[in-house]
Amino acid sequence: MPLICGDWLSSTRIAMMSLAEEGAFIHLLCHAWADPDCTLPDDDASLAMLSRLGDAWASGSGQKLRGVFISDPDRPGRIYNPRQRSVREAQTERIIAARNHGLAGSNGRWKLKNARALPEHSASSARALPEHSVGNASSPVGRRQAAASAGAARGYRKPKPNPFGG
Secondary structure, three states: OOOOHHHHHHOHHHHOOOHHHHHHHHHHHHHHHOOOOOEEEOOHHHHHHHHOOHHHHHHOHHHHHHOOOEEOOOOOOEEEOHHHHHHHHHHHHHHHHHHHHHHHHHHHHHOOOOOOOOHHHOHHHOOOOHHHOOOOOOOOOOHHHHHHHHHHHOOOOOOOOOOOOO
């Protein structure tokens, strides 16, 4: 959920909230953002728990916080914050527009009517070169030899036997 700091800090409604009420409002907005329609249950007990105000909800804080939400006509028993919903709708429109723009670019690039792959790029002519293959059972270089040469490339050397024994 985007937080528009300038709008938040300049809001008279928010400035009139206590620190606990402001935190409760953020909690409620976060819970609403998790809902596809940005709604919350229109129930004081649920809102008190979701806001984490508990008993303080009934002592005036709940009434103040309810003032920033309105009833959803499409979903009875639910409330929403109009500003948050408009931000969600704008974000959804941007996402859809970006997706459509990307699809149009992709279609323009890859769905050309007369586009043909060059024969050397077709799957039927793809062959791995021995120098590009990983050391495995079909490789002329065994696993131990590949591991030893990889270790030597990193500066590891097999210790020489001790001439004095032991």
